[in-house]
Amino acid sequence: MAEMIPPKERVKREQIPMPEQEPKERIYNFKEVPLGYTQEQAIYEAQRCLQCKNPKCVPGCPAEINIPKFIEKIVEEDFSSAYLEILKTDDLPAMTGRVCPQEEQCQQVCILEKQKKPIAIGRLERFVADWARENNIHGNLPKISKKEQKVAVVGSGPAGLTCAADLAKLGYEVTIFEALHQPGGVLVYGIPEFRLPKSIVEYEVKEIEKLGVKVITDFVVGTTKSVDELTQEFDAIFLANGAGAPRFMNIPGENLNDVYSANEFLTRANLMKAYLFPKYDTPIKIGKKAATIGAGNVAMDSARTALRLGAEKSYIVYRRSRKEVPARAEEVHHAEEEGIIFNFLTLPVKVLGDGKGNVRGMECLKMELGEPDDSGRRRPIPIPGSNFLIEVDMVIDAIGTSANPIVARSATGVEINQWGYFIIDDNTKTTTKEGIFAGGDIVRGSATVISAVGDGKVAARAIIEFLSSGKSLRKRF
Amino acid sequence: MYKIIKKEKLDDAIYSMWIEAPEVASSVQPGQFIILMIKEKGERIPLTVADFDREKGLIHIVFQIVGKTSEELFTLKEGDKLFSFIGPLGKKTEIENYGKVITVGGGTGIACIYPITRALKEAGNEVISIIGARNKELIIMEEEIRKASSELIVTTDDGSYGRKGFVTQVLKELLDKDKFIKKVWTIGPAIMMKVTCETTKPYQVETIVSLNSIMVDGTGMCGSCRVTIGGETKFVCTDGPEFNGQLVDWTEFMNRLSRYKDSEKKSWDLYHEHTHPCSCGRGTN
Ligand SMILES: Cc1cc2nc3c(=O)[nH]c(=O)nc-3n(C[C@H](O)[C@H](O)[C@H](O)COP(=O)(O)OP(=O)(O)OC[C@H]3O[C@@H](n4cnc5c(N)ncnc54)[C@H](O)[C@@H]3O)c2cc1C
Ligand SMILES: Cc1cc2nc3c(=O)[nH]c(=O)nc-3n(C[C@H](O)[C@H](O)[C@H](O)COP(=O)(O)OP(=O)(O)OC[C@H]3O[C@@H](n4cnc5c(N)ncnc54)[C@H](O)[C@@H]3O)c2cc1C
Numbered sequence A: 001m002a003e004m005i006p007p008k009e010r011v012k013r014e015q016i017p018m019p020e021q022e023p024k025e026r027i028y029n030f031k032e033v034p035l036g037y038t039q040e041q042a043i044y045e046a047q048r049c050l051q052c053k054n055p056k057c058v059p060g061c062p063a064e065i066n067i068p069k070f071i072e073k074i075v076e077e078d079f080s081s082a083y084l085e086i087l088k089t090d091d092l093p094a095m096t097g098r099v100c101p102q103e104e105q106c107q108q109v110c111i112l113e114k115q116k117k118p119i120a121i122g123r124l125e126r127f128v129a130d131w132a133r134e135n136n137i138h139g140n141l142p143k144i145s146k147k148e149q150k151v152a153v154v155g156s157g158p159a160g161l162t163c164a165a166d167l168a169k170l171g172y173e174v175t176i177f178e179a180l181h182q183p184g185g186v187l188v189y190g191i192p193e194f195r196l197p198k199s200i201v202e203y204e205v206k207e208i209e210k211l212g213v214k215v216i217t218d219f220v221v222g223t224t225k226s227v228d229e230l231t232q233e234f235d236a237i238f239l240a241n242g243a244g245a246p247r248f249m250n251i252p253g254e255n256l257n258d259v260y261s262a263n264e265f266l267t268r269a270n271l272m273k274a275y276l277f278p279k280y281d282t283p284i285k286i287g288k289k290a291a292t293i294g295a296g297n298v299a300m301d302s303a304r305t306a307l308r309l310g311a312e313k314s315y316i317v318y319r320r321s322r323k324e325v326p327a328r329a330e331e332v333h334h335a336e337e338e339g340i341i342f343n344f345l346t347l348p349v350k351v352l353g354d355g356k357g358n359v360r361g362m363e364c365l366k367m368e369l370g371e372p373d374d375s376g377r378r379r380p381i382p383i384p385g386s387n388f389l390i391e392v393d394m395v396i397d398a399i400g401t402s403a404n405p406i407v408a409r410s411a412t413g414v415e416i417n418q419w420g421y422f423i424i425d426d427n428t429k430t431t432t433k434e435g436i437f438a439g440g441d442i443v444r445g446s447a448t449v450i451s452a453v454g455d456g457k458v459a460a461r462a463i464i465e466f467l468s469s470g471k472s473l474r475k476r477f
Numbered sequence B: 001m002y003k004i005i006k007k008e009k010l011d012d013a014i015y016s017m018w019i020e021a022p023e024v025a026s027s028v029q030p031g032q033f034i035i036l037m038i039k040e041k042g043e044r045i046p047l048t049v050a051d052f053d054r055e056k057g058l059i060h061i062v063f064q065i066v067g068k069t070s071e072e073l074f075t076l077k078e079g080d081k082l083f084s085f086i087g088p089l090g091k092k093t094e095i096e097n098y099g100k101v102i103t104v105g106g107g108t109g110i111a112c113i114y115p116i117t118r119a120l121k122e123a124g125n126e127v128i129s130i131i132g133a134r135n136k137e138l139i140i141m142e143e144e145i146r147k148a149s150s151e152l153i154v155t156t157d158d159g160s161y162g163r164k165g166f167v168t169q170v171l172k173e174l175l176d177k178d179k180f181i182k183k184v185w186t187i188g189p190a191i192m193m194k195v196t197c198e199t200t201k202p203y204q205v206e207t208i209v210s211l212n213s214i215m216v217d218g219t220g221m222c223g224s225c226r227v228t229i230g231g232e233t234k235f236v237c238t239d240g241p242e243f244n245g246q247l248v249d250w251t252e253f254m255n256r257l258s259r260y261k262d263s264e265k266k267s268w269d270l271y272h273e274h275t276h277p278c279s280c281g282r283g284t285n
């Protein structure tokens, strides 16, 4: 057991930086960029925690993890207990430890943030989850008796998985229906291997299956079976099908051969493993100069993937300025280290073809910032006549996603708003049809893994309340 | 799951299989398709549902060997299982009693047009079917189509069977002769569907095509399958696969079909370095 050091000493210590693969090296492979803390590093970092009486970090975490407690267990070198502590509220710790925007959540409110050295909570969470996986430590299987009520979960992203896990722990019979051939949602098809190894997603999904959750892949709710049909077989339903439809700019030339949506590009690369072509059969076509439109996490992932797949130059093209970039700071930093070229205040207006269907360039306008818009950010305004050409031979649209109507169309009485997202009661995640709940990106629009996890938890509680009061979607005779 | 119950050879390069997929079979409608994967490392390929048996929970697919995955599918035997089989996908054919209609099938498109032809006839239409191929050996499912339609006309390019010439010549004659043709459906190679639409255009007969664009998920998530229809971008997998053919931007559609030409060839060549299982004559030196 490592010693508790006096608070004065704790404050003096600096945050342990994350060991990382060198940029020069990593742009040629898909291995994970941050390597993870060693045991010694984790303990040293954990010792810095002030163990606040009224910790700010806990309410800062949408999954309500008891952060000081699991960190204390790390100091005690009782990693197994640290893991079980996290598992109490977060079933996907190896993933959230990696992809959560901690700098805007738990770490932002850490008391040490004032000195710009908050506890590296995400890295510690990742350390614990990785340690447990490598040492074969598992959560305790529920010892409660099986309940007879059945719940259907549509979609196996973080929202669906979390809700299913919470319900299964209480003995409900849960079936997840997933359209793709592999569970995990964006975690398997969107976020690249170099940020979130797929073996980890697979592992955490397996752990949830061990709780008794049944995952049925290759099942498209809305076409294989409608939500209406599911209401005849299940007592309650949680809709967590994500905001999976790609958005395009709607500019001329966007359907040329070498224009991808980020969803297509990343799905080919990640889910279908096109980066291992021809060992895997799915192809992907990479240009010499790739432009990614947008500057969120999805754009960073796309630009960095293009680089790894062989693009000589990989550009980010963004209509606002550096200050407004929505991607996590860490992702932008990694992208810059790798040589991604940022074109700020640039708006594509046309993709130019070579007459044979291939891309030869992109016409853009220069922008300037005006008054703040609805989002509170300064509105980008095109400068007339500032047209210029960027020479590229591939374009990736990473400007966001919208609701895919397949599920909603098959759910009578479940209302959607003007953007196609389900209308819910925020406290219970109940849709306009009692017994049907919804959460994650299909309610919020593209958001974060942890907010999807949070929605899954709230919905699970509401479903339990619904079922415990004797209600059901099914007509029982 | 997804067991191959029956495999049949329709011609040297076209095969058919009945696959066990009860969930798909219980809800599929004419015009819809499935996506399958042979193995975990495989790609997702879309195939039209050529027929189905709801009671037995079976789906019938007909495929032509055109590249690596279709050839690998051909090497599977009865009793083998597929890794993944998803569907039904896409919108169903709008079946109504229109009166007198024509269905036109070419190549594997003959198999794809079969359930549509049958459903149209069952809905009370008088259905004239035209099926065509390069030569007699390549004409498939003739008897099934004959039974499903009111009248069947077969064409071969070389005249080895039925009428000599292209399906579009017969179609033009029918349209000249009969002013009461209400609607035409055509499924086949892109170029055939395009020419069919050009043929029907002067007669102002609405012509429905089923587009076979390159897909990944097949559920509206990726946009790989997008096409321009009447100036608007549409997804073949969720807005189609059937569209008014006269509104399709055929140049763009055909360009996009060639997106992965180089990789497809590489895949095929590598596969054939190790094995050359099929008798279609392609790629086997
Ligand atoms: C490239 C990329 C990078 C990202 N990076 C980060 C990051 O670093 N940090 C972060 O916090 N967030 C990130 N996000 C956002 C985050 O991944 C999402 O907010 C989160 O995954 C939403 O979870 P969800 O469960 O609501 O939906 P999803 O993860 O989208 O899962 C929905 C699931 O439902 C399935 N489905 C859809 N339709 C049907 C149907 N009809 N029938 C059956 N199943 C269906 C889908 O196939 C999918 O598996 C990123 C997103 C992307 C695309
Ligand atoms: C809705 C739909 C229904 C279809 N129905 C049938 C059918 O009933 N019978 C049949 O034989 N074929 C059908 N196809 C085409 C079939 O999917 C392709 O022939 C198959 O994917 C070829 O794979 P491959 O590896 O053997 O050939 P490849 O070497 O990969 O490619 C050969 C040709 O197939 C096309 N192709 C390649 N990958 C895909 C893909 N993922 N999606 C679509 N096309 C692709 C390419 O444009 C190329 O011209 C259909 C396609 C669609 C979209």
Ligand code: FES
Pocket: B214, B215, B216, B217, B218, B219, B220, B221, B222, B223, B224, B225, B226, B235, B236, B237, B238
């Ligand atoms: S195949 Fe992905 S959207 Fe149509």
